[in-house]
Amino acid sequence: MKRNISDLLDCYLEEDLEPNGVQPLSSRRIKEMTMKKIEKKETGGTLRRLPSRIVIGVAAAAMLTVSAFAAGEALGAGELLRSYFTQGGEELTQGQVQTMDAIGAAFEGGVTSSGATLTPLAALADENVYYLRLRVQAPEGTVLPDLDEDTGYYQLFGDTAQESMDLDLSAYPGEYPPGYYVDFSWLPDQDPGDNIKEAVVKFQVMDGEGEESSPLKFNDGVSKPLTIRGLWVQSPDKGYTEIFKGEFIFDIGKNYESRSVDLDCTGLSYQDKIGYTVYPQSMTLSPLSLSGQFGCTLMDNQWVGAGMGPVTIALKDGSTFFAQPNYEPEPQQLARIPLDEIPISDTPDTRFRGTIVFDEPLDLSQVDYVEYGGQKIPVEVK
Numbered sequence: 001m002k003r004n005i006s007d008l009l010d011c012y013l014e015e016d017l018e019p020n021g022v023q024p025l026s027s028r029r030i031k032e033m034t035m036k037k038i039e040k041k042e043t044g045g046t047l048r049r050l051p052s053r054i055v056i057g058v059a060a061a062a063m064l065t066v067s068a069f070a071a072g073e074a075l076g077a078g079e080l081l082r083s084y085f086t087q088g089g090e091e092l093t094q095g096q097v098q099t100m101d102a103i104g105a106a107f108e109g110g111v112t113s114s115g116a117t118l119t120p121l122a123a124l125a126d127e128n129v130y131y132l133r134l135r136v137q138a139p140e141g142t143v144l145p146d147l148d149e150d151t152g153y154y155q156l157f158g159d160t161a162q163e164s165m166d167l168d169l170s171a172y173p174g175e176y177p178p179g180y181y182v183d184f185s186w187l188p189d190q191d192p193g194d195n196i197k198e199a200v201v202k203f204q205v206m207d208g209e210g211e212e213s214s215p216l217k218f219n220d221g222v223s224k225p226l227t228i229r230g231l232w233v234q235s236p237d238k239g240y241t242e243i244f245k246g247e248f249i250f251d252i253g254k255n256y257e258s259r260s261v262d263l264d265c266t267g268l269s270y271q272d273k274i275g276y277t278v279y280p281q282s283m284t285l286s287p288l289s290l291s292g293q294f295g296c297t298l299m300d301n302q303w304v305g306a307g308m309g310p311v312t313i314a315l316k317d318g319s320t321f322f323a324q325p326n327y328e329p330e331p332q333q334l335a336r337i338p339l340d341e342i343p344i345s346d347t348p349d350t351r352f353r354g355t356i357v358f359d360e361p362l363d364l365s366q367v368d369y370v371e372y373g374g375q376k377i378p379v380e381v382k
Contacts, residue, residue, distance in 0.1 A: 075122075077100050077106050077124055078096075085359070087188075092360060103256065104125070105255040107121060110135065114139065116138055120135075125218040126258070127289075128204060128286070131202050134201060136197045139244055142244065149236065151235075154184075155184070156199070158230065158240050163229050164229065165182075165228050167180065167225075171222050178216035180203050205218070223251055225252075227249045229247050260285060263284065265283055270309035278295070278308070278348075280294055285364070285367070287362045287363070291354065292354055295351055296348050296350040296352065297347065297348050298343075298350060299343035303338070303342065307354075310324060311323075311370065313367060
């Protein structure tokens with residue numbers, strides 16, 4: 001399987017990358033594209049209702065209503081999110097789809113506001129990551145054409161605080177809410193001439209240093225109201241053009257359960273070529289991710305940071321589900337690092353949390369072992 005770019009982020013310093021300059025997408029150009037699509041619809045052809053759309057509602061908080069699904073009646077989370085995990089041409093096993101059904105949820109109903117409708121279709125969650133499939137339906141007469149690198153990107157937020165997308169984590173204790181990442185994946189559209197688009201919104205817990213792991217867990221049942229205030233097009237140079245505005249609030253924190261396995265970390269360690277040693281203190285394997293707390297002998301410095309170390313997940317049929325080697329810096333990178341000045345202690349006093357999010361769901365029943373630093377950890381699912 002292919003690896004997420006976040007899984008390959010090295011712990012070594014890299015040179016800055018300069019983005020290419022591109023012409024911004026103007027309001028006039030968006031209107032021209034929309035009018036062309038409308039003319040095409042009016043001159044013939046069948047309008048096929050495609051995936052989904054998102055729309056914003058009035059300031060109303062909505063609970064996601066879980067859909068009871070049965071064969072031939074409604075799709076479960078596995079089928080509704082299958083296309084997201086197979087965009088690169090991969091195939092999923094029936095066990096992977098059933099796993100998504102077990103840890104995910106399909107929903108019923110949406111909210112309409114100012115002529116636009118936001119419909120959550122399905123979600124999938126573990127402790128570290130949350131996927132939400134959304135249907136975006138713009139007001140009647142608005143066309144949502146396909147965009148490219150020259151025209152921009154659809155975003156579920158604008159460029160002001162009043163237009164932000166917010167995940168309310170105030171239910172968690174502490175002075176500051178837990179940190180998380182968010183990104184969007186807009187799914188292929190069979191009919192770019194209509195007013196519908198579908199997206200998968202992905203939230204991920206932010207790793208960090210320290211003794212304690214993040215209190216945020218996406219499947220712990222704690223309330224997590226999500227507010228979306230509209231749809232915008234972001235041009236390549238970060239300008240924003242409003243498509244529609246509204247307000248839709250719903251709680252994404254319910255209806256999930258943990259399906260994870262704690263790995264035995266007794267005696268595990270890995271020594272990096274720079275000279276520091278990593279000691280896993282705990283590791284947990286779930287259908288969506290592998291995470292853990294680690295101790296390390298590398299001390300704080302301006303040149304390098306500690307990585308989790310090499311991890312492999314092997315299946316019972318002899319295949320490899322996931323393989324992440326330890327990052328090896330290029331010779332020119334090493335040449336810029338004064339290795340004899342890297343501070344390394346005798347004891348693993350540095351603590352950090354590490355997470356690997358998989359490209360596709362893992363059927364835990366098919367896992368034979370996890371290998372860390374050349375040492376195998378048998379996996380038994382009860």
